Structure formats: C-alpha cells, structure tokens
Amino acid sequence: MTDRIPALRPQTLAAQGMGRVAEPYRDIVPPIHVATTYERGADLAFPGGRVYSRADNPSYDQAEALLASLEGAASALLFASGQAAAAAVFQSLTPGDGVLAPRNMYWALRKWLLDFMVPWGVAVDFYDNASLDSLAQKVRARRPRLIWIESPANPTWDITDIAAAAALAREVGAIVAVDSTVATPLLTRPLELGAQLVMHSATKYLNGHSDVIAGALATARDDAAWQRIRYARGGGGAVLGPFEAWLLLRGMRTLHLRVAAACANAQAIAERFHGHAALAQVLYPGLRSHPGHVVAARQMHGGFGGMLSLRLARGEAAAVAFTARLRVFKRATSLGSVESLAEHRASIEGPGTACPTDLVRLSIGVEHVDDLISDIEQALA
Numbered sequence: 001m002t003d004r005i006p007a008l009r010p011q012t013l014a015a016q017g018m019g020r021v022a023e024p025y026r027d028i029v030p031p032i033h034v035a036t037t038y039e040r041g042a043d044l045a046f047p048g049g050r051v052y053s054r055a056d057n058p059s060y061d062q063a064e065a066l067l068a069s070l071e072g073a074a075s076a077l078l079f080a081s082g083q084a085a086a087a088a089v090f091q092s093l094t095p096g097d098g099v100l101a102p103r104n105m106y107w108a109l110r111k112w113l114l115d116f117m118v119p120w121g122v123a124v125d126f127y128d129n130a131s132l133d134s135l136a137q138k139v140r141a142r143r144p145r146l147i148w149i150e151s152p153a154n155p156t157w158d159i160t161d162i163a164a165a166a167a168l169a170r171e172v173g174a175i176v177a178v179d180s181t182v183a184t185p186l187l188t189r190p191l192e193l194g195a196q197l198v199m200h201s202a203t204k205y206l207n208g209h210s211d212v213i214a215g216a217l218a219t220a221r222d223d224a225a226w227q228r229i230r231y232a233r234g235g236g237g238a239v240l241g242p243f244e245a246w247l248l249l250r251g252m253r254t255l256h257l258r259v260a261a262a263c264a265n266a267q268a269i270a271e272r273f274h275g276h277a278a279l280a281q282v283l284y285p286g287l288r289s290h291p292g293h294v295v296a297a298r299q300m301h302g303g304f305g306g307m308l309s310l311r312l313a314r315g316e317a318a319a320v321a322f323t324a325r326l327r328v329f330k331r332a333t334s335l336g337s338v339e340s341l342a343e344h345r346a347s348i349e350g351p352g353t354a355c356p357t358d359l360v361r362l363s364i365g366v367e368h369v370d371d372l373i374s375d376i377e378q379a380l381a
C-alpha cells in the first residue's frame with residue numbers, strides 16, 4: 001500500500017484511520033471482510049483484485065496503509081504475530097547468509113533464531129547493543145546480510161544508534177531491520193535513519209489494549225526482497241484474522257494519545273524513583289544516567305517510551321516480593337497496553353536468561369500517574 005497523505009500529521013492520520021470511508025454506505029469505520037475466497041470473472045480474471053485470503057485480505061488495507069504512512073514506508077504488511085513478522089524477514093534469507101543480532105533483545109526471538117535459523121544454515125552472531133564499536137567490529141569481520149536492531153531493547157532499554165548502524169551496513173551491503181515495538185512510529189522512524197525494514201509486535205502499542213496478537217513490517221522499498229517477505233507471509237500462512245485486523249486499526253486510531261500519556265507517566269515515574277534507597281538502578285532512556293540517553297534524545301522524538309525497569313538493591317527475592325505487593329500494576333507479561341503491567345522478567349525468560357534476576361520490568365500505561373507512583377512506593381516500603 002502506498003496510500004500516503006503527506007500534508008496531514010500522524011495524529012490526524014491515526015485518529016481518522018487515514019480518513020477513508022467505505023463504499024457503498026460511506027461507513028466511517030471499515031467493514032470486516034470475512035470471505036476466504038473471491039469470485040473470478042468468466043474470463044478467469046479477478047475483477048475485485050483479490051484471489052484468496054491467505055495471500056491478502058481487504059480487512060488489512062487500512063491498517064497497513066496507516067502504518068506505512070506513520071513509518072514513511074513504501075509498503076506495510078500485517079502478520080499473525082510479532083514473531084511471525086520477524087520470522088518472515090529471517091525466512092526470506094538464504095542458508096549461508098549471516099545475521100548480526102543484539103545481545104539484549106526480545107528473548108523469544110533470540111531463542112527462535114538459535115533453534116530454527118541456525119540449524120537452517122543462517123549464521124547468527126550477537127553484538128553488544130550498547131556499543132557501536134562492538135557492532136562496527138562484527139560488521140567488518142562478518143559482513144552480514146542482515147543487521148537486526150531492537151531499540152529501546154528488552155529489558156534494559158539499551159539504545160542502538162540506528163543511523164550509525166545503517167552507515168556501517170552500507171559499507172558491506174547489509175540490510176538493517178529494526179524491531180521498533182517499544183519506540184512506536186511516533187517516537188522513532190527507523191526508515192528515515194537508513195533502515196530498510198521496521199518490525200512491530202502490533203500486540204503492543206499499535207493495538208494497545210491487550211486483546212490482539214498481531215505483527216507488522218514496513219519497508220523503505222517495495223522491491224524483490226519485500227516481495228519475498230510478502231511470499232513468506234502468504235506461502236507460510238502467517239496471516240492475521242480479519243477481526244483482529246479490524247481491532248488493530250481501532251487501536252491504532254488512539255496510538256498518539258496512548259503513547260504520549262505512557263511516555264509522560266514513565267518519565268515521571270523514572271525521575272521519582274531514580275536514586276531510591278531500595279533500588280540499585282532505574283533503567284529508562286529518558287534519564288540522563290541511562291547509557292543510551294544521548295543517542296535516544298537524538299533518535300526519539302516526543303518521549304522516551306513507556307517501558308522502564310527497576311533493579312532492586314536487595315536482589316532477586318526483593319524483586320519478587322516487590323511484584324507481589326503491587327496492587328494497581330497487574331503482574332503479567334507483555335507491554336504497550338493502556339493498563340500498567342509489572343513482571344519479574346527473569347522468571348518468564350527461564351533458565352539461561354541473561355536478564356538480571358533483581359530486575360522488574362514495568363510497562364507503564366495511561367492511568368493517573370499518582371496512582372502508579374503510590375503503588376510503587378507502597379510496594380518498595
């Protein structure tokens with residue numbers, strides 16, 4: 001989809017779902033297309049332009065167009081989940097290709113890369129996301145086909161300099177793909193910084209209500225590589241249901257309001273608890289003390305995201321006890337929704353995790369910030 005209206009601001013495009021109305025009734029909200037198949041003409045052509053819903057579904061059109069517009073992309077695709085979106089990128093590679101991925105990244109994707117892509121013949125190596133030198137050295141030594149970036153990255157919110165990584169990628173002809181789930185297209189536009197692909201777990205901020213599992217990719221160029229990714233979606237069958245696509249568009253219409261509220265709440269909470277006696281560290285890129293703050297201030301606009309982590313001074317038992325005492329935050333995994341969530345992250349990642357065991361990950365929602373602050377205060381006491 002290339003349906004861009006450059007004169008309108010992202011907030012307007014989001015609120016109006018691209019401003020489209022649906023024929024023939026002029027619906028302000030798009031209908032849901034549940035058909036799996038579409039009638040052929042007597043001449044065997046497809047006059048409606050659709051063939052079979054594993055390849056494409058009209059229910060995706062508006063959400064894909066909106067995401068492409070928000071990212072400044074040539075095209076966007078919805079997937080059955082964030083993992084399915086990421087998997088399509090890696091499956092579009094060829095055995096023998098090299099991938100550089102960050103050491104700190106969404107753990108389930110890291111595990112999937114090692115369990116599926118490595119046996120399939122893709123050479124996966126990891127760089128230190130907080131160190132451009134580490135990335136530069138690995139890029140020049142390994143000359144990868146693909147550099148995967150997650151910024152801010154789970155669960156310490158390390159920041160990778162996307163523009164600098166893209167310059168390194170150009171030296172060796174690599175593709176840069178950015179998991180921008182936490183930044184959202186409102187805070188960072190990776191394609192403008194030189195990336196070719198952006199990935200979202202649309203389960204998180206794009207949808208924003210903890211009621212849809214979905215994923216998305218956006219591309220700088222609608223080229224052969226993008227068509228291969230499209231084929232990975234349709235051929236592999238990692239397709240989103242039409243109702244989920246409809247819910248996703250509904251969620252995206254308030255993306256700007258939710259992201260702004262979550263960023264403001266997270267910044268206030270980070271500042272309030274930075275230096276607290278019960279905490280060894282507050283990890284949030286909006287704090288000057290965060291190692292990625294300077295780069296984040298350059299590549300994130302309008303806020304530093306809604307994700308922060310607390311490291312408890314007294315270690316793992318204190319971290320688990322802290323989550324047990326929370327009353328307003330819900331103890332649950334996931335992120336990017338209107339309600340605030342807290343999670344002892346090492347527990348979900350399981351044995352072998354690199355996540356510090358004293359770390360509690362907070363996904364800050366859009367509640368009144370004073371209620372969130374009081375809840376953390378009483379749980380730390």
Ligand SMILES: Cc1ncc(COP(=O)(O)O)c(C=O)c1O
Nearest residue numbers: 081082083106179181201203214
């Ligand atoms: C940063 C990030 N990327 C990717 C994913 C995977 O997305 P999904 O759960 O929609 O498959 C997640 C899920 O937690 C995530 O947090």
